[in-house]
Amino acid sequence: MLEAVGVSEFEERVYRALLSLADSSAADLADTLREPARKIGPALAHLEELGLVRRVNGRRHAPVSPEAAIGMLINQRRAELDEAHGAAAEFVDAFRLRNLRHHPAHPVEVVSGPDEVRRVSRTMQHNPATSVLSFDKPPYATPPAGYDEVAAERPLLERGVEMRVIYDGAALELPGRLANVTELIRLGEKARTLPTLPLKLYVYDRRLAIVPLSGRHVSEAIAVIHPSALLDALIALFEAYWVQATPIVAVRAHAADGLDPQEATVLAMLGAGLTDQAIARQLGVSLRTARRRITAVMDLVHASTRFQAGMAAAHRGWI
Structure with missing residues (x-):
């Protein structure tokens, strides 16, 4: 029953025996289970490693509460399965990509x-x-x-x-x-x-x-x-x-041509076809302020349309 959490059938028999006995030694358990003492020792050591058994007075053993101990083992196994599931997903991705590329x-x-x-x-x-x-x-x-x-x-x-x-x-x-x-x-x-x-x-x-x-x-x-x-x-x-x-081009601001970084940004947005409202949102200003800056940039390059503004910027080497 406990094999799913790493406990063998024989180790489960030992644990069940401990649940019905007072603190016991390996020899006591061997007599109770009618099994060789050489089999009891390793079983107790593994049960102790799993947290199902604790030592009492050196050579005697007592069971740990099944609710706590078995619950802990179940949670550990769940964590291991979750980790394996995550690894499986990565393998599935690799397999899918391989098949899509080659087969x-x-x-x-x-x-x-x-x-x-x-x-x-x-x-x-x-x-x-x-x-x-x-x-x-x-x-x-x-x-x-x-x-x-x-x-x-x-x-x-x-x-x-x-x-x-x-x-x-x-x-x-x-x-x-x-x-x-x-x-x-x-x-x-x-x-x-x-x-x-x-x-x-x-x-x-x-x-x-x-x-x-x-x-x-x-x-x-x-x-x-x-x-x-x-x-x-x-x-x-x-x-x-x-x-x-x-x-869409990256506008380069040249101080010698009187184009500051903000004007370069406006010119880039005009070239990308953004509306006045969108330019206002990008600049974080009101629509009225954005339109004023748009007009200033278009005047700077002597353009009456957005297309002309882009062509003038290209001609001057700003884009």
């Missing part, structure tokens, strides 16, 4: 459940060898404010992974997001933007793609797509949108 059996694998989705997504994100193509579109499983995307992407960019990202207009309107994107551009990311995107998409090494299956709850389920006509179509969709998208 795909089906065009699409559906992964469901927040924990599984996070594990698979994290595995994919950390393993691209050559390239990542992405449609970046809210909502997010982890809000950008709680996720350091610069720290996450930096190692990939530093080892030469090509990262091309098209940002949905709503993604760039999130507070502080454009600053992060600008820093990623400085690190080597190629970024563009469109007012709206049809879906969230991640393509790794042009061999695997992830598409969330729920628009509102992105961590509920994803489709993992491996080499197939469907993957080719998704890559073609990305390339078609890339051609139409507007490049």
